[in-house]
Amino acid sequence: MTAPAAERPRSAAAPRTGGTVDAAGPERGAFATLAHGLRLAPEFREGLLVTLLLALLSTAGRVVVPVAVQQTIDRGLSGPTPDTGLVRTACLLAAAAVLVTAGANYAMNVRLYRTTENGLAALRVRGFRRVHDLSVLHQAAERRGSLVSRVTSDVDTISTFMQWGGLLVLVSTAQMLLATVLMLVWSWQLTLLVYACFLPLFLGVRFFQARLASAYLTVRERMGELLGAVAESVVGAQVIRAHAVEARTAERVDTAVEATRAAQVRAQTIAAATYSSGELTAAFANGAVVVVGVLLGIDGDITTGRLVGFLFLVTLFIQPVQVATELLNEAQNAVAGLRRVLGVLDTPTDVADPAQGRPLPPGPVGVVFDHVAFAYPGGPEVVHDVDLAIAPRTRVAVVGETGSGKTTLAKLVTRLMDPTRGRVLLSGVPLDEVAFSSLRSRVVMVPQDGFLFDATVADNVRYGRADATDDEVEAAFLELGLGDWLAGLPDGVATAVGERGESLSVGERQLVAIARAYVADPDLLVLDEATSAVDPATEVRLQRALDALTRGRTTLAIAHRLSTAEGADEVLVVDKGEVVQRGPHAELVDVPGVYARLHASWVAPHR
Amino acid sequence: MTTKPPPGVLRRGFGVLWVAVKEQPRIFTVAAVGSFVFAVTTIGQAYVFGAVTDRVIVPSIERGEAETSALALAFLAIMLVATLKVAGIIARRLGAGIMQYRLQAGYRQRVTRRYLTLPFAWHQRHPTGELLSNAGSDVEATWSPIAPFPFAVGVVVMLVGTLGLLVVTDPVLALVGSVVFPLIAWLTVVYSRRMSPLMTRAQQLRGEVSGIAHESFDGALVVKTLGRETSETERFTAKAHELRDTMIRVGRLRGLFDPVIEALPSLGVLVVLLVGTARVGSGAIDAGQLVRVAYLFTLLAFPVRAIGWVLNELPRSVVGWDRVQRVLTASGSQEHGDARLTGARGAALSVAGARFAYGDAEVLHGVDLEVAPGRTVAVVGPTGSGKSTLATLLVRLVDPAQGVVRLDGTDARDLAAGEVARAAALVPQSTFLFDDTVRGNVTLGADVPDEDVWAALRLAQADGFVAALGSGLDTVVGERGTTLSGGQRQRLALARAVVRRPRLLVLDDATSAVDPQVEQRILAGLRASDAGSTVVVVAYRQATIALADEVVFLDRGVVADRGTHAALSARSAGYRDLVTAYERVTDEVIA
Structure with a gap:
């Protein structure tokens, strides 16, 4: 009796996303990857033994049922007249075996699904969290797409394999072992x-x-x-x-x-x-x-009956080999997917929350750069030996040409990156000793693009302080002098901003980002340059809001327009990774140097 | 894909399959015949084993001696039928594969052809992601039932034959057969009906999980600087768990279906044996016939499921087909006349009474504009005043709903296909780079000598950074190539326009990411070049505006005023407010 082997035609290779492998460390083999996966997501191991026993039981059923049928035919129907009683008993026994097999099969399926989906969900969540814990160096824009695939399509690939192939592999392997044992017993x-x-x-x-x-x-x-x-x-x-x-x-x-x-x-x-x-x-x-x-x-x-039975066992034996080739593609996809997910989990968090972090002392924050230097991994040094102190409550503007290193200073003072040499101190505490919970609530950065989430204006502002009520959000806009803008929105603070805030103009998004920083009420505020595409009318509002926001706080503003510098208490002029000039605008503007040159080139077309 | 399977899905699904057969009749026949051969040889294999057992194994062992010729014959018979079966398998699988891949390829080409002929306005109405999935996953979904389809057709043929054989052998046993096999097929349909909403839900949740991850990672800097990692993880976890729970429900359903569908034929065989034994007892059939029927049952149990696989894929296929058809049947393409433009230097441009609307929202309410050859005009206006729309009208990416755009006095709609593109070039606000070399991105396949490419790059102030790239003009940029900054990309796009020596050059805020000093040099270079192009530039920066011969102030979809920058500044308060805003900011801060 030759049963057709379990084959299932399917289209090859669904389109897949995902680019570079964020592999940390050497590439593992398939089994090492699986073992590593089980270590990192122990959910996969839960109740595995019982599931395996059920798999064995349902496989045994697969072997027993055809044998029972065979025996019924051989014994009940081989005589000159059929032995009705024997056939009936044999059929009932075989039916019982069929039902037990089906039951075991069902239980195994359900358990396997539950376990794997639990494990995969855990992998997803851990991967997601790890991506956020990585430093900005790893979150660079061009890698975001592939980071998303790590917690989506890569995990889905594993899930697809578990659904279609995992069961089959499990059952087939058991089947092959069982067939071998029986074959050995017979001959x-x-x-x-x-x-x-x-x-x-x-x-x-x-x-x-x-x-x-x-x-x-x-x-x-x-x-x-x-x-x-x-x-x-x-x-x-x-x-x-x-x-x-x-x-x-x-x-x-x-x-x-x-x-x-x-x-x-x-x-x-x-x-x-x-x-x-x-x-x-x-x-x-x-x-x-x-x-x-x-x-x-x-x-x-060997007897005739055993010889015929042996032919059937050969069929059971061949199936797994064929299944293996059928599933190869998906199995490889799954292992590759798993390897990539684990790659993210294995990436060390280079800028980590200190284990025994200290809070920042209360009150306004002073900033000290203590011989700070920075180089991107594998790149040349972009900040060289910056050594300076900023007094609490000072509003400092940082100016310089594109690529001079001013944004790097902003990232260092907010500990988005750690210096390669030297230290940054806030209120006298070395930055890498400050607990993240304290750091992120006291030091807030308004990045270049005011990224908004697909929610209401109020929800977006609440990213700054989770417990702010709608009234408080509204009050914040009023205090920032943005009441008229808010009044112009269709639903006030309940206005939905759309995907990435695209229902609002770039400048308006920046306004919400500023309100978000305002409700966070930071002691040190770092402003990265405003975008160039803001239309002039919004620019006016933006400047007013910024002015209100920075009052009374230590502020480090990366300035795109020199108007910011003109209004600051002090200007830091950065050139080729070094602070080359420092002082109020009025003092610097008339001294020949980088600042005077920058200022002249800015003013020329405007006057 | 979040659409629910439409009603009448089976009937419509068969319609899609019929389309496939009509388009690929030959290869389908090969696959279906292969499948039939496979099915018949599967039965043949059982027959050969039965014959070998009865005629070779049993007598030889009973007699205690074997004839070499009988053993050789048995061996050859087994190999022969297996070879035939393999031939069937290869014809079926390869045929089904070739058919499926041909259909996929053909429809992908048709869909993209359509994308290229549909007007730009159509593209503006359809999100990129949707169009990409139309050509990608939707085409794949449409033809997903093709893989098991020939198999199923072969099985149906065999099933009919088997039932015929059963009827001839014994009507009572035929009755059992006609219950069990339809029951398997019916269960498969019930299963797919129950499963498809769950799968749809799971797919939707996958999309949502991915959406959260996308958004959260895009906003990673905000999340990090505000210390929101934990709450973001909670948001993600909630959705990931919803997906997990749905998948576990999928698993329950499938976990139930699989064993049932596997147990049914076995139970069927047992019923056949019980009933058959009684029939043998009453002398209606003999034991040999019963054994053959019992074999047939076990043999057919697996192939019958192929019918289920096809039925399973049908809902997905119909949804995919509908989405693909929406593209293929989308109406609208730009009509072209046969007029030619003959001028060599700057083009004369005129817009009269142009109106344009996106859906119900009209953004241009009758714009009039005249630009003499070789002049440079700046279009200035607040956000949403219709500047970009006007720019797309000028190069006939879209046609005005009313009014007319003329180049050298000829209505743009009367010009031959490709004629506008030959004379006019638009550099849009957002730059698009092809996955190609710098040279390819500038020439776009046109035969242009390298020195002209370099000249264009020089004019766009892009020669410096291109020369510094690893392989110069041969450096691959775009999606999989070297990452360029926004300003660099804009300058390449500008070179792409300039290299074509356009008689009309339209710059839609095309230098926004370029440093002001560099922008100055670009615009000065354009004016000084000997092409004598007419230039329309949409701009914010006063310095840019200052380089124009004339300024058009666009406000709320109409030309509010026009004249030199000085004249407009003097007489138009709205214009003054707009372009002098920066200076006022400065004054306030200083004050």
Whole structure:
């Protein structure tokens, strides 16, 4: 009796996202990755033993049921008249076995789903948290897309594999072991024969698998290129029409589509060949078992019934081999996905919350740069030996050309990055000894782009202080002199700002970001430069709001427009990573130097 | 994909399958025949094993001697039927694969062709993500039932044959068969009906989980600087757990279905044996016939599920098909005349009574504009006044709802296809770079000598940083290439426009990310170049405006005033407020 092996045609390689692997440390093999995954997410291990026992039970059922049917036929129907009583009893027993198998199968399925989904959810959440704990160096904009895939599509890949393949692998492996044991009991000679027949396949499978894996990899790469080409025709719609390059774009898409199709067919061909070689090997083994089995039977080494049963066991034995090749692609995707997720979890948090952190002393904050230098990993030093002190309540403007290092100073004073040399001290406490809870509530930075979350204005302001009521949020806008702007919004503070705040203009987003910093009520405020695309009318409001916000606090403003510098208590002029000038605007503007030059080039076209 | 499966999904799903068969009849036939061969040889294998057992194994062992020829024959018969089966498998799998991939490829090409012919206004109405998934996952979903489809067709043919055989053998056993097999197919349908809303929900939740991650990571700096990591993680956890719980429900349903569908044929065989034994007892059939029927049952149990796989994929397929069709049947393409432009230097531009609306919201309420050849005009106006829309009208990315845009006195709609693009170039606000080399991004495939590319780069003040890139003009930029800053990207886009020596150059705030000093040099270079281009520049910065021959003040969708910068500053309060805002800020802070 030859049951068709469990095969399920499916389309190869769904399109996948994800780019660079954020691997920390050496790349692990598949098993090491799994083991590491189990260590990092122990949820996967919960109740694993019972699940395995159930798998064994349901596999045993798979073997027992056909055997029971076989026995019923052989014993009940072999005589001249059928033995009705025997058939009935045998059928009832077999039915009971079927039901027990089904029950065990159900319980195993449910348990497996629960465990894996629990584990995957835990991986997702831990990965998410780790991404936020990474320093800004790891959160660079161009890597965000791939960081998102770490907690989404990569985890989904593992989940897909668990759904379709995990069960099958589990059951198949058990089936193969069980079949071997039974085969050994019935005839060790034939068992050896079967293994000898399969030996070339076992060896060959590795070869096929390697080719198949590389074929699937090619499919994924081509698919990525295809989606990229399609994206060009969509995202570049304006440019394509403006320069009438439709034909060229269509050609690029066609090439990518055709390359993808060819790669898919190639992978499918290899898969079909692999599967077929399994089928032929099974037939060869069966034929050999018949020939050798009959010869053994003549010598009295095996009975007819056992020989026929043995042929059935060979079928049970071949299935897992075929399943293995079928599932290879998804298994590899899953391991690769897991490896990438673990890569994030393994990335050390380079700027970490100190274990025994101290709070900042109460009151206004003074800032000291103690011979601070900074270099991006693998890059040249961008800040050299900055050594200065800023008194509490001073409003300082930091000016300098693009790339002079002024934003780096802002990131160092907020401990988004740690200096490579020297220390930064706030109110006399070294920054890396300050507890994050204290640091983030007392030191607030308003970044260049006032990023807003897809929620209401009030919700966004509450990112600054979680317990602020709508009334308090409204009051904050009034105190910042933005009452008229707020009144112009359709629903006041309850106005939804849209995805990334895109219902508001860039300048308006900045206003909300400033209100967010205002309710946080920081003692040290760091303002990164306002964006250049703000329209002039909003710019006026922005300046007023900033003025209200900075009053009475220690403020470090990275200045884009020199108007900020003119209004500050003190100006720090940064040039090529060093503070080259320092003093009030009025003093600096007439001294020949970097500041006077900057000022002149700014004023010229405006007056 | 969050759409619920539409009603009548089975009927419509078969419609999609029919389309597939009509488009790829030959390869479908190969796959279906292969599938049939597979099914028949599967039965044949059982028959051969039965024959080998009865005629070779049993007699040989009973007699205590074996004929070599009989053993060789048995071996050959087993190998022969397996070879036929393998041929069937290869034809079926490869055929189904080739069919599926051809359909995917064909529809991806059709969809992108459509993207390229649909007018820009259509693109503006459809989010990028949606269009990408139309060509990607929707096409894939549409043809997902194709993989198991030929298999299922072969199985149906075999099923009909089997039932015929059963009827001939014994009507009572046929009755059992006609209950069990439809029951399996029916259960599969019930399962997919119950499953599809759950899967849809899971898909939706995946989207939401991804949305939170996207947003949260994009706002990572805000999250970090305000110390909100924990509350963000809580927000993410809640959604991740919702997804987990849905997936566990999926698992329960599937965990129930799989064992039931596996147990049914076994139970069916047992019923056949019980009933059959009675029939043998009453002499209606003989034991051999009963055994053959019992075998057929076990053999068919697995292939019957192929029908279920097809049915399972149908809802997804129909949803995908609908979404793909929405693109393919989208109406609207720009009509072109056959007029040509003959001028060589700056183009004359005129806009008369142009109105334009996005949906119900009209943004241009009758704009009139005349620009003489070779002149530089600055378009100034507050946010939302319609400047960018006007810019897209000028190069005929969109057509006005009313009114007319003329180039050299010819209505842009009467010009031949590609004629406007040949004469006019727009550099948009947001830059798009192709995944290509610097050269490719500037020439866009046109045959341009390198010195011209360098000249264009020089004019756009981009030659310096391009020369510093690893491979100069051959450096790959764009999505998978070198990362460029916003200002660098803008300058490349500008070079791309300049290299085409446009007679009309429209700059839509195209230098916003460029340092003011560099911007000055670019604009001065454009004016000094010998092309004599007409230039329309949308601008904020006063310095930029100052370089224009004339300023057009656009306010709330109409031209509020026009004249030199000095004249407008003197007589228009709105204009003055807008362009002098920076100075007032400075004065207030100083005061």
